[in-house]
Amino acid sequence: MSLFDIMASILVGINVTMKVTLYGMLYAVPFAFVFGVAQHFTNGIPRLIVTSIIEFWRSSPVIILIYGFYFSLPGLGINLSAMTVGAMVLGLNIGGYGSQAVRAALQALDPGQVEAGYALGFRRLRILYLIELPQALAAMTPTFINQFIQLVKGTSLVSLVTLADMTFLAKALSQIHYAPAKIYTALLIVYFLMCYPATIVGRMIERRVSRGREVSHDL
Amino acid sequence: MQSALPPIAVALSNVSKWYGKFQVLTDINLTVKRGEKIVICGPSGSGKSTMIRCINRLEGHQRGKIVVGDTELTNDLKKVDEVRRDVGMVFQHFNLFPHLTILQNCTLAPIWVRKMSRRDAEEVAMDYLQRVKIPEQAHKYPGQLSGGQQQRVAIARSLCMNPKIMLFDEPTSALDPEMVKEVLDTMVSLASDGMTMLCVTHEMGFAREVADRVIFMDAGQIVETNAPEAFFSTPQHPRSKLFLSQIL
Numbered sequence A: 001m002s003l004f005d006i007m008a009s010i011l012v013g014i015n016v017t018m019k020v021t022l023y024g025m026l027y028a029v030p031f032a033f034v035f036g037v038a039q040h041f042t043n044g045i046p047r048l049i050v051t052s053i054i055e056f057w058r059s060s061p062v063i064i065l066i067y068g069f070y071f072s073l074p075g076l077g078i079n080l081s082a083m084t085v086g087a088m089v090l091g092l093n094i095g096g097y098g099s100q101a102v103r104a105a106l107q108a109l110d111p112g113q114v115e116a117g118y119a120l121g122f123r124r125l126r127i128l129y130l131i132e133l134p135q136a137l138a139a140m141t142p143t144f145i146n147q148f149i150q151l152v153k154g155t156s157l158v159s160l161v162t163l164a165d166m167t168f169l170a171k172a173l174s175q176i177h178y179a180p181a182k183i184y185t186a187l188l189i190v191y192f193l194m195c196y197p198a199t200i201v202g203r204m205i206e207r208r209v210s211r212g213r214e215v216s217h218d219l
Numbered sequence B: 001m002q003s004a005l006p007p008i009a010v011a012l013s014n015v016s017k018w019y020g021k022f023q024v025l026t027d028i029n030l031t032v033k034r035g036e037k038i039v040i041c042g043p044s045g046s047g048k049s050t051m052i053r054c055i056n057r058l059e060g061h062q063r064g065k066i067v068v069g070d071t072e073l074t075n076d077l078k079k080v081d082e083v084r085r086d087v088g089m090v091f092q093h094f095n096l097f098p099h100l101t102i103l104q105n106c107t108l109a110p111i112w113v114r115k116m117s118r119r120d121a122e123e124v125a126m127d128y129l130q131r132v133k134i135p136e137q138a139h140k141y142p143g144q145l146s147g148g149q150q151q152r153v154a155i156a157r158s159l160c161m162n163p164k165i166m167l168f169d170e171p172t173s174a175l176d177p178e179m180v181k182e183v184l185d186t187m188v189s190l191a192s193d194g195m196t197m198l199c200v201t202h203e204m205g206f207a208r209e210v211a212d213r214v215i216f217m218d219a220g221q222i223v224e225t226n227a228p229e230a231f232f233s234t235p236q237h238p239r240s241k242l243f244l245s246q247i248l
Helices: A003-041 A044-059 A062-076 A082-108 A111-119 A124-161 A166-177 A180-210 B048-055 B077-086 B102-112 B118-131 B147-159 B177-192 B204-210 B228-233 B238-247
Strands: B008-019 B022-033 B037-041 B063-068 B087-090 B165-169 B196-200 B213-218 B221-226
Touching (some): A003 A044, A003 A124, A062 A082, A124 B102, A166 A180, B008 B048, B022 B048, B022 B196, B037 B048, B048 B063, B077 B087, B087 B147, B102 B147, B118 B147, B147 B177, B221 B228
Parallel strands (some): B165 B196
Antiparallel strands (some): B008 B022, B008 B063
């Protein structure tokens, strides 16, 4: 089997990999924004609750959460499909990291921005989405691209709960052909080819959002 | 139009404020008549910024009463909105929105808060940018302008909301010396149009030219209120004398 043949066989699983990535994003992006903003807005006990939820998803090993949700929850009568478990756990884990990018970007803004908003008669939520988020977005973009790449790579873990993604197929191939070096090299190349364009797109976005929008440093 | 408005623009009575245990304002009493220009000065930490920030509720006060126009400031958000709609504020560090063009900076609040159409808001904004003499910068971003230009945009941005009272919190302190004049000229022209103004500033020339009264604050209290000429030439209170001897 040539390297090319192996890659072609592995690519059969790309739809599962992409599905997990896409569904994962559907969990990650809303979680990152809702919890990042909530952490920025709250104080005291509410903030402690928000932080605990974020830390649960961020600080637990993904593999253990996947096993836990897939193999243990049925014991409590809750049956989630492998796809749901994979997308949710990976998505919320990445979303947990993303929420910190959102919070940090919001906190890094000059508090004068919010004050200027108040002075002009805006309410808090309007200030958030008209003044704070558009500026914070530029600062979060690089982190978000990194998180996205982490998510793509993380999808390889769903191969452990029966989903036939690219890693699952590579594992199966290597058991049949017994050529792990060649097969896993091919797998690495396929993941790299998927992730590298994201890096390039990320750089382009970064350049676009920062163009002509230098922060007023010359005070 | 002037006659329809209450004759008292701002009234603070026995206003006190604390940050934790530290008292920043002590029994402040101040009545500002419609059209009056007040200059507030005093050493740093004397509470002058805090006082004017209480007038549009960027800071809350704990004791006493603040009435702006007909509205008493309480925790009621509706009242706060009412007051903020009539009170413009210019900050030391301009606080322009860096992600928006100059024109968008000026139209954001009229469109979202006053519910003006984009076209009307842009027309009003261009008028005010003309008045502060930078209409040609309308499509640039704040970061591309000099400090003096940015502060003039900040003034125009406030005026676009058609405020009845303007608060200035050290508007020239962050500027390079050669840019102070262009901002002060804008403020002088605003004053000559009859705007009610409260300015925290140490610009003596501006105070002399424009102010009806100078208020000197120290340690959270109003220590002296005087006509500008008298305040600068023959200050009454020992602390005013000391302060003036240090800055002149």
